[in-house]
Amino acid sequence: MNLLEKCKEKTIIFDGALGTMLMESGHVSTKSPILLNLEQPELVADLHKQYYDAGSDVVITNTFGGNPLKLAAEGLEQQLEPLNRAGVRLTQTACPAGRFVAGDMGPCGKMLKPFGDVTLEDMQENFFRQANVLIDAGVDLITIETMYSLAEALAAVSGVRKAGDVLLLVSITFNQTQNGFYTMMGEDIARCTSALDDAGVDMIGANCTLNSSAIIGLTTELRASTAKPVLIQPNAGQPVTRSGVSYYEQSPSEFAADAIKIKDAGADMIGGCCGTTPEFISKVAAALTGY
Numbered sequence: 001m002n003l004l005e006k007c008k009e010k011t012i013i014f015d016g017a018l019g020t021m022l023m024e025s026g027h028v029s030t031k032s033p034i035l036l037n038l039e040q041p042e043l044v045a046d047l048h049k050q051y052y053d054a055g056s057d058v059v060i061t062n063t064f065g066g067n068p069l070k071l072a073a074e075g076l077e078q079q080l081e082p083l084n085r086a087g088v089r090l091t092q093t094a095c096p097a098g099r100f101v102a103g104d105m106g107p108c109g110k111m112l113k114p115f116g117d118v119t120l121e122d123m124q125e126n127f128f129r130q131a132n133v134l135i136d137a138g139v140d141l142i143t144i145e146t147m148y149s150l151a152e153a154l155a156a157v158s159g160v161r162k163a164g165d166v167l168l169l170v171s172i173t174f175n176q177t178q179n180g181f182y183t184m185m186g187e188d189i190a191r192c193t194s195a196l197d198d199a200g201v202d203m204i205g206a207n208c209t210l211n212s213s214a215i216i217g218l219t220t221e222l223r224a225s226t227a228k229p230v231l232i233q234p235n236a237g238q239p240v241t242r243s244g245v246s247y248y249e250q251s252p253s254e255f256a257a258d259a260i261k262i263k264d265a266g267a268d269m270i271g272g273c274c275g276t277t278p279e280f281i282s283k284v285a286a287a288l289t290g291y
């Protein structure tokens with residue numbers, strides 16, 4: 001059974017944050033978290049296992065920063081294949097039977113012309129190169145996430161489609177303004193969902209920036225604008241620092257109580273973004289079980 005079929009049976013639980021947890025573990029300071037796939041694989045695999053144990057149906061690989069353009073900016077361009085391949089293997093190792101591994105693709109870190117210096121063809125090619133490794137390594141689906149530009153999201157979609165036939169989920173990052181929800185590039189929800197529907201993606205989501213309370217209203221709008229399964233992954237509020245210790249504003253219980261409202265607003269799949277931990281996901285899974 002693939003994820004689309006499973007989606008018809010139950011509310012799908014995704015995982016929570018990986019990057020912020022890896023940073024809090026003290027193992028990542030200036031280095032890109034993706035390096036840990038080779039340098040400290042047991043740390044990454046253990047985090048994945050904690051999420052599956054907490055009830056995640058889908059866990060996302062530690063390959064958010066695995067786009068060749070992003071890797072090149074850090075002098076890691078030679079390691080495109082080993083870093084992405086190891087990321088998939090570590091998640092597969094932790095994945096129990098009947099659950100899913102999502103190959104993660106984040107932004108490439110560059111902007112398209114005329115705002116930046118990358119051509120559309122170049123951007124598509126770089127997403128293609130990462131997708132090629134993830135698909136070859138055997139992911140169950142690909143997630144393109146934290147996209148703050150619809151044009152970049154569509155470039156990523158075409159790169160993935162060129163690389164192979166795989167279930168594809170795209171999550172866009174929206175900010176809340178007085179006039180509604182918009183991407184950083186000024187695109188509204190309806191514009192994003194209609195373009196992603198036309199591009200033939202299988203699932204559409206929103207992740208990052210908004211907390212679990214603010215994202216409820218966005219969920220209603222997103223649900224109304226597409227017939228595709230919808231994934232919602234809010235942050236646990238904003239990061240705050242007190243006495244040198246940084247943490248996120250929302251508690252796991254508060255987040256889980258909102259998960260019910262997010263479900264009611266029409267989400268088919270729920271997970272967490274920055275600041276969420278296995279405890280958040282465990283509380284979300286408990287809140288949604290039997291609901």
Ligand SMILES: [Zn+2]
Pocket residue numbers: 207208209235273274
């Ligand atoms: Zn986030």
